[in-house]
Ligand code: DGI
Ligand code: FE
């Protein structure tokens with residue numbers, strides 16, 4: 180989809196702050212796609228729509244998870260996880276995006292999963308390191324991203340898991356699977 184058209188669609192769905200974040204994810208994802216040989220247009224579209232469902236009411240998201248028979252464990256874990264699979268569903272239903280690679284990159288951008296594709300990894304990492312992000316460790320993650328995609332991902336998912344543990348929060352199984360998968364594959 181045309182970049183301006185896609186941006187104008189998503190702008191209506193999210194706050195100004197989240198829109199600026201989205202522009203940062205888009206720029207970062209395109210740069211990572213160029214660097215690591217992914218489809219830059221798919222990276223652009225996935226990034227633009229990755230947080231499409233971020234501000235949907237929890238009840239609406241819960242209903243979609245139940246009706247569309249998404250992993251029922253989602254309902255027991257942090258609702259912050261829901262906007263990713265629900266977003267993949269809604270951009271197909273409401274915007275008409277059908278490319279399964281783009282939909283997966285949106286679906287797994289928060290949790291990760293076993294067997295992340297190159298595009299999944301780029302969107303996950305771009306979301307983590309875009310220029311507007313400010314948290315301890317983000318500078319290291321940005322540097323690693325220019326050296327090795329998988330090293331940057333191990334660093335990022337480890338940081339996320341440690342953050343969740345430090346706050347006494349649950350860790351959704353796909354996030355643990357993503358971490359283990361990266362380690363077992365040699366990172
Ligand atoms: O939507 P964004 O804020 O741009 O970023 P995101 O989609 O990566 O959401 C990350 C939030 O989700 C972050 O505050 C941590 C929270 N979260 C809660 N449980 C989990 C989780 N993140 C992961 N990866 N795994 C969890 O189990
Ligand atoms: Fe998100």
Ligand code: FE
Pocket residue numbers: 288289303306307
């Ligand atoms: Fe993320």
Ligand code: FE
Pocket residue numbers: 200204229230306
């Ligand atoms: Fe995001």
